């Protein structure tokens with residue numbers, strides 16, 4: 001157990017929470033699409049997001065910069081500098097037709113924590129981070145922003161192309177940044193830990209009537225793309241037994257994806273994107289490209305499922321006289337969060353007047369990448385209706401208020417923890 005901490009009574013957590021929610025709504029208005037939220041890696045509206053957050057951070061005593069991977073970073077100094085740094089944040093990109101809180105809430109909440117500190121300094125510095133990319137929408141590969149922090153944004157990924165043939169490197173240049181500076185985005189040994197607030201994006205907390213959870217692990221995930229290649233032909237003149245229909249093959253396989261996931265406890269598998277070529281009503285599709293997302297808390301179950309589904313795609317293609325191509329975009333192992341930080345978070349949740357819940361995250365998060373280099377932990381906020389990746393995504397103001405209060409307690413607990421700053425506190 002860490003030290004019990006006193007926090008200034010003057011903090012009005014409720015009004016800070018209202019401000020956080022309002023700020024998420026402001027950021028939601030910066031979108032690539034009129035009438036809905038879409039903000040992919042370094043798309044033009046990300047400039048507006050950076051500007052708005054910088055304007056919120058600088059009066060609080062933080063110094064901001066945008067690193068070469070497009071991550072917004074702000075340093076709030078320690079009582080004495082140089083000092084070890086606690087990183088707090090989440091991501092600023094979104095899926096298409098997104099809600100206003102996935103990722104963004106974690107960044108707005110980190111800003112609110114600095115506001116709650118009201119220029120009080122701690123024995124460690126705080127770096128607020130808004131990651132440029134976590135969803136994997138534009139390049140099919142997620143975590144571009146956090147990979148840069150752990151030194152994993154290498155040549156292969158920099159040269160990956162989006163649907164318009166623009167590479168990650170070119171997108172960085174088009175945004176006014178220099179990909180040759182990527183190495184300077186990496187964290188140094190000064191960074192001692194990473195903490196991320198995020199909406200749960202599922203129904204568990206709501207089901208238990210609880211507001212906040214400490215995350216003990218994040219499920220592993222695979223992302224792949226399969227292309228069924230048949231032969232395009234006339235829809236009116238080609239008899240059914242003489243077709244090499246790529247859509248029909250993909251449809252048969254998609255049904256088997258759902259079947260396997262339903263039969264395997266804890267497995268979730270999703271085909272979220274289907275693209276056909278040439279894509280006309282009166283043409284048998286010559287090519288169908290489908291995405292596959294597979295997740296499980298156990299890496300062996302997930303890997304076995306992906307092998308099975310790959311073999312099934314090959315079997316279906318062979319039987320129908322088609323060929324098949326597959327590309328793996330992500331094979332991310334499940335990641336445990338740091339047990340010491342997780343226990344500290346549970347204590348901070350209690351100090352904020354809530355009953356803590358412990359859970360495994362089914363969604364991927366930047367914390368699973370940061371955990372490769374620094375001790376990492378997450379706090380989940382209840383998600384009304386369990387709805388996320390959808391415009392109906394929402395939060396409860398009192399949950400946000402409790403999350404800020406929990407964050408302030410956590411900051412003080414860590415300040416009072418012997419050796420936290422020297423990263424020997426686990427020993």
Ligand code: GLV
Pocket residue numbers: 134135362363364365
């Ligand atoms: C991120 O939102 C994910 O797909 O887990």
Ligand code: MN
Pocket residue numbers: 095102135389
């Ligand atoms: Mn998401």
Ligand code: MN
Pocket residue numbers: 091102103134198364365
């Ligand atoms: Mn997210």
